[in-house]
Amino acid sequence: MADLGFDGKVAIITGAGGGLGREHALLLASRGAQVVVNDLGGSVAGETAGATADPGPAHTTAKEIEDLGGVAVADVNSVATPEGGEAIVKTALDAFGRVDILINNAGILRDKAFHNMTADLVEPVLDVHLKGAFWVTRPAWISMREHAYGRIVNTSSNSGLLGNFGQANYGAAKMGLVGLTRVLAAEGAKYNIKVNALAPVARTRMTEELLGAMADRLDPGLVSPIVAWLCHEECPVTGEIYSAAGGRIARMFIGLTEGYYNPDLTLEDVRDHFEEIRSETGYIVPSGPHDEFAQLLKHFS
Ligand code: NAI
Numbered sequence: 636m637a638d639l640g641f642d643g644k645v646a647i648i649t650g651a652g653g654g655l656g657r658e659h660a661l662l663l664a665s666r667g668a669q670v671v672v673n674d675l676g677g678s679v680a681g682e683t684a685g686a687t688a689d690p691g692p693a694h695t696t697a698k699e700i701e702d703l704g705g706v707a708v709a710d711v712n713s714v715a716t717p718e719g720g721e722a723i724v725k726t727a728l729d730a731f732g733r734v735d736i737l738i739n740n741a742g743i744l745r746d747k748a749f750h751n752m753t754a755d756l757v758e759p760v761l762d763v764h765l766k767g768a769f770w771v772t773r774p775a776w777i778s779m780r781e782h783a784y785g786r787i788v789n790t791s792s793n794s795g796l797l798g799n800f801g802q803a804n805y806g807a808a809k810m811g812l813v814g815l816t817r818v819l820a821a822e823g824a825k826y827n828i829k830v831n832a833l834a835p836v837a838r839t840r841m842t843e844e845l846l847g848a849m850a851d852r853l854d855p856g857l858v859s860p861i862v863a864w865l866c867h868e869e870c871p872v873t874g875e876i877y878s879a880a881g882g883r884i885a886r887m888f889i890g891l892t893e894g895y896y897n898p899d900l901t902l903e904d905v906r907d908h909f910e911e912i913r914s915e916t917g918y919i920v921p922s923g924p925h926d927e928f929a930q931l932l933k934h935f936s
C-alpha cells in the first residue's frame with residue numbers, strides 16, 4: 636500500500652521544541668505537512684508559564700525541519716492564556732492560511748503528594764494542560780469548522796487515566812482532556828473534525844529520571860506514528876484514547892458493565908448485588924450517552 640502523506644495540510648504542534656512534540660513535528664513535516672512548531676521554551680516545572688521564556692527550542696525544531704527540506708515556522712507563545720492560544724493559531728493562519736491538524740502536547744509537571752499540593756502547584760498545571768488545550772483548540776476549531784476538516788490529538792496520560800501517586804494536579808488535568816476529547820468528538824462529527832486522545836510513555840526530559848531501566852526502550856519517536864495516523868485524513872476514529880510506548884500501540888477505553896436493575900432499589904440491594912454491579916462480563920464500550928441510555932431502556936421496556 637502507498638505511504639501516508641500530509642501534502643497541503645497545516646499542522647500546529649504545541650510544546651514541539653523538544654521531547655514528544657518535536658518528534659511529532661518532524662514526522663508530519665517529513666510527510667509533507669506545513670508545521671507550526673510552538674514552544675515557549677520553559678522548564679519542566681514551567682516556571683515561566685504565561686510568558687515567553689526561551690525562543691530557542693521552537694526555532695531549533697523549525698530549523699531542523701527546514702534543513703531536512705520541510706516547511707515550518709516557529710511560534711513562542713504560551714498555550715496557557717486565551718491570548719496565547721489566539722496568537723498561536725494566528726501564526727498558522729498568517730503563514731499558511733488554514734489549520735487542519737492540532738496536536739495539544741505542551742506540558743509541565745509539578746508533582747507533590749496531595750496533602751502538600753498548594754495552589755501554585757495546581758493552577759499552572761491546569762493552565763498549561765487542560766485550559767491550554769481549550770485556548771489553542773478554540774481558534775483552531777473555528778478555522779476547521781469553516782473548511783469542514785480537522786484532526787486534533789490531545790495528549791493525556793496514564794497518570795490521569797489510571798492514577799499515579801503525587802500527580803493529582805496533572806492527573807486531573809489529563810483526565811479533563813479526555814472529557815474535552817469526547818465532547819469535541821461529538822461536536823466535530825458533522826464538520827469532519829476528528830478528535831482523539833493519546834496516553835504516551837517516552838523517554839524525554841520530563842521522564843528521564845522516572846523510567847529507570849526501561850528508558851532505553853522508550854524512544855519518543857515511537858509514539859509519533861499513532862499520533863500521525865490519528866491526524867491523517869484516513870483516520871477512521873474519533874473520541875478514542877490510544878496508549879503508545881516503545882513501539883506498542885493499544886486502545887484504552889471507558890466501559891460500562893451490564894450492571895444490576897431493580898425498580899425498588901434499596902441500600903441493601905446495592906450491598907447484596909455489588910459483585911454483579913462490578914462484573915465485567917458483558918460490558919459495553921459506549922460511544923456516547925445514547926449507548927448508556929439504550930442499556931437503561933432495555934430495563935424500562
Ligand atoms: P517535554 O518537557 O520534553 O515537552 C513539553 C514541552 O512543552 C516543552 O518543550 C515545554 O517548553 C513546552 N511547554 C510547556 N509549557 C508551555 C506553554 N505554556 N506553552 C507552550 N509550550 C509549553 O516533555 P514530553 O515528555 O515531551 O511531554 C509532552 C507531552 O506528553 C506533555 O503533555 C506530557 O504531559 C505528555 N506525557 C508525556 C509522557 C512521557 O512519558 N514523556 C507520559 C504521559 C504524558
